[in-house]
Amino acid sequence: MFKTPVAKNNPKAVFGWCMYDWANSAYVTTVAVGLLPIYFASVVVGSEGIVIRNTHYSATAIWGFTVGTASLITFILAPVLGAIADFTNTKKRFLLFFAYTGSLFTILLYFSEKGDIWRTVVFFIIAQVCFISANVFYDAFLPHIVTRDKMDMVSGKGFAYGYIGGGIQFALSFALIAFHKRLCISQAQAVRIGILTAGLWWAFFTLFLAKNLIEIPSNSYSESKANPKKHSFLHYTRIGFIRVVETAKHVRRFKHLVLFLFAYMFYNDGIQTVINMATIYGKDELNLPTTTLLLTLLMVQVVASVGAIAFSKISERFGTKKTVMLTLILWSIIVLCAYFVKTTKGFIGIGIMIGTVMGGSQALSRSFYGSIIPKEASAEFYGFYNIFTKFSAIWGPFIFATVHQVTGTARNSILSVVVLFLLGFLILCFVDEKKARKSEGLDLFNGHIS
Numbered sequence: 148m149f150k151t152p153v154a155k156n157n158p159k160a161v162f163g164w165c166m167y168d169w170a171n172s173a174y175v176t177t178v179a180v181g182l183l184p185i186y187f188a189s190v191v192v193g194s195e196g197i198v199i200r201n202t203h204y205s206a207t208a209i210w211g212f213t214v215g216t217a218s219l220i221t222f223i224l225a226p227v228l229g230a231i232a233d234f235t236n237t238k239k240r241f242l243l244f245f246a247y248t249g250s251l252f253t254i255l256l257y258f259s260e261k262g263d264i265w266r267t268v269v270f271f272i273i274a275q276v277c278f279i280s281a282n283v284f285y286d287a288f289l290p291h292i293v294t295r296d297k298m299d300m301v302s303g304k305g306f307a308y309g310y311i312g313g314g315i316q317f318a319l320s321f322a323l324i325a326f327h328k329r330l331c332i333s334q335a336q337a338v339r340i341g342i343l344t345a346g347l348w349w350a351f352f353t354l355f356l357a358k359n360l361i362e363i364p365s366n367s368y369s370e371s372k373a374n375p376k377k378h379s380f381l382h383y384t385r386i387g388f389i390r391v392v393e394t395a396k397h398v399r400r401f402k403h404l405v406l407f408l409f410a411y412m413f414y415n416d417g418i419q420t421v422i423n424m425a426t427i428y429g430k431d432e433l434n435l436p437t438t439t440l441l442l443t444l445l446m447v448q449v450v451a452s453v454g455a456i457a458f459s460k461i462s463e464r465f466g467t468k469k470t471v472m473l474t475l476i477l478w479s480i481i482v483l484c485a486y487f488v489k490t491t492k493g494f495i496g497i498g499i500m501i502g503t504v505m506g507g508s509q510a511l512s513r514s515f516y517g518s519i520i521p522k523e524a525s526a527e528f529y530g531f532y533n534i535f536t537k538f539s540a541i542w543g544p545f546i547f548a549t550v551h552q553v554t555g556t557a558r559n560s561i562l563s564v565v566v567l568f569l570l571g572f573l574i575l576c577f578v579d580e581k582k583a584r585k586s587e588g589l590d591l592f593n594g595h596i597s
Contacts, residue, residue, distance in 0.1 A: 163359025211548025414571025458507025
């Protein structure tokens with residue numbers, strides 16, 4: 148049975164929601180972006196790479212294809228899972244399932260050692276798919292827990308919690324690696340322990356969401372409960388597919404929403420490519436020391452937590468759309484500067500610049516989308532949000548890896564990212580904020596689906 152729903156802007160519910168960002172950011176920072184790419188390149192694969200069917204692949208290329216594969220899987224699953232969660236009112240249940248499955252396979256990455264390439268790839272893909280899938284349902288709660296005027300700030304607050312929580316856990320892992328000799332363990336062992344603790348961190352702090360976030364029953368769920376017939380998982384899967392098809396048929400009613408999704412598809416591809424490939428780029432292309440890479444990433448976390456809140460404040464004055472467009476201009480400048488970076492100081496400087504705009508662009512995009520979708524189908528629409536974003540995230544790492552494979556240097560791959568930011572900027576110019584927000588009140592499903 149569901150508890151009595153709490154009112155919007157309830158501090159306890161907002162806190163529980165933000166704490167999930169605190170929880171899962173340890174996985175992103177320490178595992179997906181920080182330690183695992185470096186460990187994968189230097190230990191699991193090694194500098195010699197591998198040969199598959201007479202073709203040589205570097206660790207950077209394999210990593211790019213792995214990240215792209217995880218995005219492809221989520222691209223296929225997300226919208227149907229979102230539709231099922233909306234109809235059965237199980238967003239929280241799906242969120243917790245994916246969160247704890249993802250944390251489990253993150254913990255299992257501890258057992259990956261030199262030569263365990265395919266086991267590492269499989270475990271990472273499962274953890275990454277679970278992380279992305281859980282975020283579909285996590286994001287879908289935003290329109291339900293706060294009013295529209297609070298969305299930018301709460302979304303920014305969630306990202307700030309994430310950068311701080313992920314930064315603290317990463318700092319602990321960094322200290323473990325820096326002082327591994329005093330602890331009488333190898334550097335590789337210290338890295339594996341850091342990955343292990345990130346999985347435990349993700350699992351433990353998810354409990355705050357489980358305790359404080361209450362799911363509000365929807366009309367479709369009430370109708371389903373009123374029907375005494377027991378429905379199977381296959382039945383709800385069929386409903387999920389039906390709802391996805393119906394939403395696609397009515398997509399013309401959401402012109403500006405769709406324009407925003409296409410814009411986000413391009414510029415988010417650029418953001419995700421930078422996030423996923425930056426560390427391994429620094430290791431494989433610039434030959435930077437591991438401590439430099441990890442210290443830069445820690446600095447990014449600190450700066451990003453401030454940037455997420457700062458850009459939320461800027462959006463209150465200039466509007467969400469204009470503020471996002473500002474971040475895209477800054478992203479383009481940053482990536483162009485990164486092309487010329489050859490020194491440690493330059494890499495650290497680029498990291499600080501990335502941290503400044505990263506939180507703002509992600510937080511404002513999430514809140515803007517949440518303010519223009521029908522709330523009764525929020526998980527499904529965030530599933531479509533995931534379709535567009537993860538469809539793009541498939542190609543960014545693949546393009547990055549392919550350019551590296553063909554040209555022999557990842558430096559040339561950077562230029563393709565600028566194009567993605569510029570395309571996103573141009574499409575966003577045609578989005579009308581006021582007209583887009585009319586989508587929020589549309590009744591998408593007039594009849595009962597059973």
